[in-house]
Amino acid sequence: EPEWTYSEGALEEESWPLEYPACGGHRQSPINLQRKKVQYNPSLQVLELKGYDTPTGEFSMINNGHTVQVSLPPTMRMTTSDGTEYIALQMHYHWGGASSEVSGSEHTVDGIRRVIEVHVVHYNSKYESYDVAKDASDGLAVLAAFIEINDYAENTYYSQLISQLANIRYPGQVTTLRDLNIREMLPENVDHYYTYQGSLTTPPCSENVLWFVLANSAFLSRAQVWKMENSLLNHLNETLQNGYRSTQPLNQRVVEANFL
Numbered sequence: 700e701p702e703w704t705y706s707e708g709a710l711e712e713e714s715w716p717l718e719y720p721a722c723g724g725h726r727q728s729p730i731n732l733q734r735k736k737v738q739y740n741p742s743l744q745v746l747e748l749k750g751y752d753t754p755t756g757e758f759s760m761i762n763n764g765h766t767v768q769v770s771l772p773p774t775m776r777m778t779t780s781d782g783t784e785y786i787a788l789q790m791h792y793h794w795g796g797a798s799s800e801v802s803g804s805e806h807t808v809d810g811i812r813r814v815i816e817v818h819v820v821h822y823n824s825k826y827e828s829y830d831v832a833k834d835a836s837d838g839l840a841v842l843a844a845f846i847e848i849n850d851y852a853e854n855t856y857y858s859q860l861i862s863q864l865a866n867i868r869y870p871g872q873v874t875t876l877r878d879l880n881i882r883e884m885l886p887e888n889v890d891h892y893y894t895y896q897g898s899l900t901t902p903p904c905s906e907n908v909l910w911f912v913l914a915n916s917a918f919l920s921r922a923q924v925w926k927m928e929n930s931l932l933n934h935l936n937e938t939l940q941n942g943y944r945s946t947q948p949l950n951q952r953v954v955e956a957n958f959l
């Protein structure tokens with residue numbers, strides 16, 4: 700498969716559709732969440748997150764050349780409002796940082812980009828594996844949350860992940876994290892979300908992702924954000940920064956929310 704980048708490289712963002720036709724489709728992600736156009740749906744229930752808070756076991760963490768990605772155990776599950784159960788596979792981050800005040804979330808809210816965005820990728824449990832689910836129209840769900848800067852406190856739930864970034868500076872390097880509590884790495888309040896039908900935000904941009912973007916943010920200290928933005932290198936030996944796609948047209952879609 701052709702190597703892709705966000706800018707100046709093998710296959711920059713504007714050219715993704717040439718090699719990956721779905722990237723030029725009509726239900727792409729990320730999008731701008733325009734609050735006055737979001738449809739409140741009072742029948743949407745809160746997400747049920749099972750096994751997110753069980754801080755046990757080993758998790759491999761890789762620099763995959765685009766981001767830092769943590770493998771998650773299948774005991775982590777998300778059940779959505781309609782009762783569909785999704786199995787967690789991995790989580791990864793999107794950040795900016797090319798100059799110190801550049802934010803790098805993928806979704807924006809009323810045009811505002813947040814500092815970092817975390818994605819927990821899941822697949823529909825009715826499929827026997829991610830490999831089968833990734834090609835099914837109802838195969839994937841991503842839980843997304845924004846991360847902002849808190850100048851007053853370090854987030855100790857991120858200490859291990861951030862200190863281990865130094866061990867995976869080069870693409871392809873892998874390290875091990877122990878006893879993570881994924882629930883604590885998300886916003887304190889996970890009750891309120893936006894939801895819409897979209898795609899993977901990178902090639903192949905498959906249009907089979909149900910998105911849940913949390914309304915509330917998690918927080919890291921400024922120093923922690925700096926380490927996230929400056930610890931990893933990409934395949935060109937450059938600092939891995941600005942790993943976010945530009946927002947895509949909403950087209951005929953409606954974004955729903957379970958809060959007013």
Ligand code: SG4
Nearest residue numbers: 765766768791818820841898899900901
């Ligand atoms: C990141 O590049 C992940 O590392 C990729 O995971 C992921 O691709 C890609 O983002 C798109 O996912 O939640 N942002 S996203 O829409 O999950 C896939 C891997 O390369 C297929 C495994």
Ligand code: ZN
Nearest residue numbers: 791793818900
């Ligand atoms: Zn992502």
